[in-house]
Each structure stands twice: as structure tokens, then as C-alpha cells.
Amino acid sequence: MKVITGKSIKDVDKNEIENFLKVYKKVEIDLGTGDGRYVYKNAKENSDTLFIGIEPIQKQLENYSRKSQKENITNALYILGSIEFFPEELIxxxxxxxxxxxxxxxxxxxxxPNYEKTALISxxxxxxxxxxxxxxxxxxxxxxxxxxxxxxxxxxxxxxxxxxxxxxxxxxxxxxxxxxxxxxxxxxxxxxxxxxxxxxxxxxxxxxxxxxxx
Ligand SMILES: C[S@@+](CC[C@H](N)C(=O)[O-])C[C@H]1O[C@@H](n2cnc3c(N)ncnc32)[C@H](O)[C@@H]1O
Missing domain, CATH: 3.40.50.150 (Vaccinia Virus protein VP39)
Incomplete structure (x- = not known):
């Protein structure tokens, strides 16, 4: 799974993400998050919940992922992906x-809608x-x-x-x-x-x- 922070991209494996998920009471995923403003804003207000934004265009995620890092908002994650290439670790x-x-x-x-894409959403x-x-x-x-x-x-x-x-x-x-x-x-x-x-x-x-x- 590719995690974006500013201009940097880091591979995170299944174990790492599983350990991270365990820390939070709830997990919310925003698919097609764009610039990730929704994730940033909601993560700031709800520290018990992990907010994950998924977006296919890496450049889009730069600004709010950098902002989250600078402000030490640790419950916001910005991940490269799409409905076609959804990170399987998050299923x-x-x-x-x-x-x-x-x-x-x-x-x-x-x-x-077709059956496969709707099944993935589910x-x-x-x-x-x-x-x-x-x-x-x-x-x-x-x-x-x-x-x-x-x-x-x-x-x-x-x-x-x-x-x-x-x-x-x-x-x-x-x-x-x-x-x-x-x-x-x-x-x-x-x-x-x-x-x-x-x-x-x-x-x-x-x-x-x-x-x-x-
Ligand atoms: C109109 S923008 C909305 C972005 C954000 N949700 C917001 O409200 O600001 C639509 C977003 O969908 C993303 N998108 C397009 N095709 C996608 C796909 N197949 N899977 C995931 N996201 C996709 C685009 O890259 C774009 O960021």
C-alpha cells in the first residue's frame, strides 16, 4: 500500500497497517478523496477515528498530507488507489x-453499477x-x-x-x-x-x- 506524505511515497505492508488500525476505535475511508481536505478536517475533529483518503492522482494528495504531518495529525492517512486498484489491505x-x-x-x-464494483464497495x-x-x-x-x-x-x-x-x-x-x-x-x-x-x-x-x- 502506498502512503503519501507531501511529495514522498512510502510502501506500508499489511502487518504495519493492521497494527496501526488497531489503535483506533473506528476507521473511516473516503474513496476518491481528491485533495483530502475531508480527511484532514474530520481527523482533526475526531482523534479516536482513523480517516483514510484514497485517491488515484498522487499530486492531489500532497498538500493536505503535508499539512497533516506538520500539525501532527496522526489519525489521517492518504493512500494512492482507486476503485479499480483498491488497496487489498483495507478490505x-x-x-x-x-x-x-x-x-x-x-x-x-x-x-x-455492475456487480463486481458494487461488491467491492460492500x-x-x-x-x-x-x-x-x-x-x-x-x-x-x-x-x-x-x-x-x-x-x-x-x-x-x-x-x-x-x-x-x-x-x-x-x-x-x-x-x-x-x-x-x-x-x-x-x-x-x-x-x-x-x-x-x-x-x-x-x-x-x-x-x-x-x-x-x-
Ligand atoms: C470531483 S472530485 C471530488 C473529490 C473530493 N471527494 C471532494 O469532494 O473534494 C472527484 C475525484 O474522484 C477521483 N476519481 C476519479 N476516478 C476514480 C476512481 N476510479 N477511483 C477513485 N477515485 C477516482 C478523482 O481523481 C477526483 O479526485
């Missing part, structure tokens, strides 16, 4: 998984773990990306018939679905939620799931 470790304003193939994995969580997703796009404002990613119009009906049903097949049961206004994004401590809270209006949803094994 089954999360009490909570967040995916905030995904884009690219991460968004596609959720809105045009497998990241412990039993009774929680998955929270905030997503939104509009064909009007993002015509090229929505076409390239073959994204359908977002609606509660679409999410229920496609996404929520596939999640259920993988033991992730919907507990809440909320339609958000852009102002609602302000309370989420991530860079893109702040940006989009001042942006154009677009359909935005928050989905919460609980993993329940039989």
Missing part, C-alpha cells in the same frame, strides 16, 4: 465509507458499516462528460431502479435518500462540495446504506 476494515462528489470512472461505477465495509454517497451531475452543464461516461438523467426513480437495487444485491441496504440543494453542500468539509455550493444548480443526492450480512 473489510471500514466502519464508514464516504464517496463525495465522485467523477470519472468512480461516478460511473456508482450510477451505471467488501470495504465491516458488517453493520455505513456507506454515504453524495453525487450529482447535469447533462446540461456537463454535456461532454455525461456523454463519455454514458450517464443517465439523475432522479430518485433512476437511483432506486438501478443503483439501490444493485447495492441491495451486495448487502447494502438503503437507510436514507435525500435530494440536496447546492447550499446543503456547504456543511460537507470537502473541496468540491465547497466549490459546487457556489456553482450552478444541478440534481444532487445523498444516499446512505447500511451493510447487513444475513
Amino acid at each position: 473489510g476494515t471500514a466502519d464508514k465509507l464516504t464517496i463525495i462528489l465522485p467523477w470519472g470512472s468512480l461516478l460511473q461505477s456508482i450510477t451505471n 467488501n470495504i465495509l465491516k458488517n453493520k458499516g455505513i456507506c454515504e454517497i453524495v453525487l450529482g451531475y447535469s447533462k446540461e452543464h456537463e454535456p461532454n462528460e455525461t456523454e463519455r461516461l454514458e450517464l443517465q438523467n439523475l432522479s430518485v426513480e433512476y437511483l432506486k431502479s438501478t443503483v439501490i437495487s444493485m447495492f441491495k444485491k451486495n448487502n447494502l441496504y438503503l437507510t436514507e435518500i435525500t435530494s440536496l440543494g447546492k447550499g446543503d453542500l456547504k456543511s460537507i468539509e470537502s473541496t468540491w462540495s465547497k466549490k459546487l455550493s457556489f456553482g450552478k444548480n444541478r440534481p444532487l443526492y445523498q444516499l446512505k446504506f447500511k451493510k447487513m450480512l444475513n
Whole structure:
């Protein structure tokens, strides 16, 4: 597993990470964390919980990982990875998984879900773990990306018939679905939620799931 701190990259093996995880009451993973602001902010406020940000673009992680090191925030980890190349050491470790304003193939994995990717999302969580997703796009404002990613119009009906049903097949049961206004994004401590809270209006949803094994 590749841990990023500023410009440096360190290989951490399974034993090391297991020992580290044991120190904390809870583990939260933020997939597609971008610059990791969400991890930094939440780690600062909740010292009992280990926050792990996973992001495929190394450069993105530099700033907040350096900031965390400088401020001695030891419960924040920034790791190189993606939904396609998810660090296997972290499978089954999360009490909570967040995916905030995904884009690219991460968004596609959720809105045009297939069994394997949804199974991975489920497998990241412990039993009774929680998955929270905030997503939104509009064909009007993002015509090229929505076409390239073959994204359908977002609606509660679409999410229920496609996404929520596939999640259920993988033991992730919907507990809440909320339609958000852009102002609602302000309370989420991530860079893109702040940006989009001042942006154009677009359909935005928050989905919460609980993993329940039989
Ligand atoms: C709009 S940004 C949101 C970043 C962050 N969650 C936030 O709210 O500020 C979308 C992020 O998803 C990441 N991403 C794209 N494809 C991904 C994939 N296949 N797996 C994981 N992350 C991915 C991008 O690199 C980018 O950082």
C-alpha cells in the first residue's frame, strides 16, 4: 500500500497497517478523496477515528498530507488507489465509507453499477458499516462528460431502479435518500462540495446504506 506524505511515497505492508488500525476505535475511508481536505478536517475533529483518503492522482494528495504531518495529525492517512486498484489491505476494515462528489470512472461505477464494483464497495465495509454517497451531475452543464461516461438523467426513480437495487444485491441496504440543494453542500468539509455550493444548480443526492450480512 502506498502512503503519501507531501511529495514522498512510502510502501506500508499489511502487518504495519493492521497494527496501526488497531489503535483506533473506528476507521473511516473516503474513496476518491481528491485533495483530502475531508480527511484532514474530520481527523482533526475526531482523534479516536482513523480517516483514510484514497485517491488515484498522487499530486492531489500532497498538500493536505503535508499539512497533516506538520500539525501532527496522526489519525489521517492518504493512500494512492482507486476503485479499480483498491488497496487489498483495507478490505473489510471500514466502519464508514464516504464517496463525495465522485467523477470519472468512480461516478460511473456508482450510477451505471455492475456487480463486481458494487461488491467491492460492500467488501470495504465491516458488517453493520455505513456507506454515504453524495453525487450529482447535469447533462446540461456537463454535456461532454455525461456523454463519455454514458450517464443517465439523475432522479430518485433512476437511483432506486438501478443503483439501490444493485447495492441491495451486495448487502447494502438503503437507510436514507435525500435530494440536496447546492447550499446543503456547504456543511460537507470537502473541496468540491465547497466549490459546487457556489456553482450552478444541478440534481444532487445523498444516499446512505447500511451493510447487513444475513
Ligand atoms: C470531483 S472530485 C471530488 C473529490 C473530493 N471527494 C471532494 O469532494 O473534494 C472527484 C475525484 O474522484 C477521483 N476519481 C476519479 N476516478 C476514480 C476512481 N476510479 N477511483 C477513485 N477515485 C477516482 C478523482 O481523481 C477526483 O479526485
